[in-house]
Amino acid sequence: MRTQVVIVGAGPAGLTLAHLLHRQGIDCLVLEARAREHIETRVRAGVLEQPTVDLLDEIGLAGRLRVEGMTHHGIRLRFDHAMHRIDFADLTGAAITVYAQQELVKDLVAARLAGGQPILFDVDDVRLDGVDTDRPRVRFRHDGRERTVDCDVIAGCDGFHGISRASIPAGVLTVHERVYPFAWLGILARTRPSCDELVYARHPDGFALHSMRGPEVTRQYLQVPAGTDLADWPDERIWTGLRRRLGHGDGLDLEEGPIFDKSLAPMRSFVVEPMRYGRLFLLGDAAHIVPATGAKGLNLAVADARVLSYGLGHHYATGRWDELDRYTARCLRRVWQVQQFSWWMTAMLHRIDGTQPFDERLRAAELDRVVSSRAAATTLAENYVGLPFATGWVWRG
Ligand SMILES: Cc1cc2nc3c(=O)[nH]c(=O)nc-3n(C[C@H](O)[C@H](O)[C@H](O)COP(=O)(O)OP(=O)(O)OC[C@H]3O[C@@H](n4cnc5c(N)ncnc54)[C@H](O)[C@@H]3O)c2cc1C
Structure with a gap:
């Protein structure tokens, strides 16, 4: 061959x-x-970036995702009992697609x-x-x-x-690697999304993310220590954790339902060159x-x-x-x-356990800046919706 x-x-x-x-x-x-x-x-x-969707569109492969994918024009950040919206449409003119x-x-x-x-x-x-x-x-x-x-x-x-x-x-x-001392416990649940956009929550118990995979299925995550055993997380403990960390109000009302998939994903940064x-x-x-x-x-x-x-x-x-x-x-x-x-x-x-309170305050200040400065919010939005490319995918001579 x-x-x-x-x-x-x-x-x-x-x-x-x-x-x-x-x-x-x-x-x-x-x-x-x-x-x-x-x-x-x-x-x-x-989550598909705008350039990913544009590429699939250009080569005629975005038919079903255009119909079934959910276009989101922003995300929510929740911390200190308040909800903040990062408006991608206003800040960048672009969007993401949940598919x-x-x-x-x-x-x-x-x-x-x-x-x-x-x-x-x-x-x-x-x-x-x-x-x-x-x-x-x-x-x-x-x-x-x-x-x-x-x-x-x-x-x-x-x-x-x-x-x-x-x-x-x-x-x-050459290998560059960083392994984080925590993982994400992810679930798929048969429930309607509890918010119309993704909600990223910072909470003293740890991070949580409310996301979705369609009108009837939610994908939600909890930060857990690395090495966590899934058996220690029965459904009720997961819902309690999500309720506490995500909070309620401001467009989010956590809906619970049957969990049909549970997994653990380690958190790692890794690059070879x-x-x-x-x-x-x-x-x-x-x-x-x-x-x-x-x-x-x-x-x-x-x-x-x-x-x-x-x-x-x-x-x-x-x-x-x-x-x-x-x-x-x-x-x-x-x-x-x-x-x-x-x-x-x-x-x-x-x-992040084991770091100085000083570092903790710096991270909180960073988040505060993202929701109080248009320039800082734009940095997040530009990266989230996808950076531009220097060339196309086809060499045109
Ligand atoms: C468990 C898990 C959960 C994730 N969850 C998220 C998430 O929630 N959000 C997010 O943004 N990203 C997530 N990711 C990351 C994202 O899914 C990956 O970055 C993406 O799949 C990378 O695509 P890829 O084509 O490079 O590799 P892959 O999708 O891993 O595809 C590699 C393919 O190669 C095949 N393969 C392996 N070995 C061989 C072989 N020897 N011969 C032939 N074929 C082989 C595999 O079966 C597989 O089909 C997750 C990744 C994993 C592993």
């Missing part, structure tokens, strides 16, 4: 890249370790398969060979058979625990993780796909590598701005 680009992983990064390459006439093969049903039901992110990641994955998979473009699900034992040569090769097992694919480029879109980053020899990558080794390019969670407070993981994955698509378009049109040589620098500029924003939101809104 031979193709131009092998994409390892059918998450948001891999699937978006596959569509962008197909639109430019570049052949690719997508390999996914899990079953289609698994990736289409995996509960994860749900579950698994719904987006469903749309991207369906569109690719409907166009006759293959995704191989349930592949096993994926190995990358010769990535530091001009003849990279991917081996894997599928349907009980050993397969080999020769290609020009490999896109490592296989998430934080995938094999792409692990295939790069020790010493090549460079995001490329020879013919292997890393995208999304394979290269970086952000704490979920800024709602950026999925959006960064799509952003990397956009940058690589531009570089590959240039390469196949001209035979040159110079745009691909800029891949790491282009991606990392955005990645570090997003890391800074996610870290800032996390520090400002969470209870």
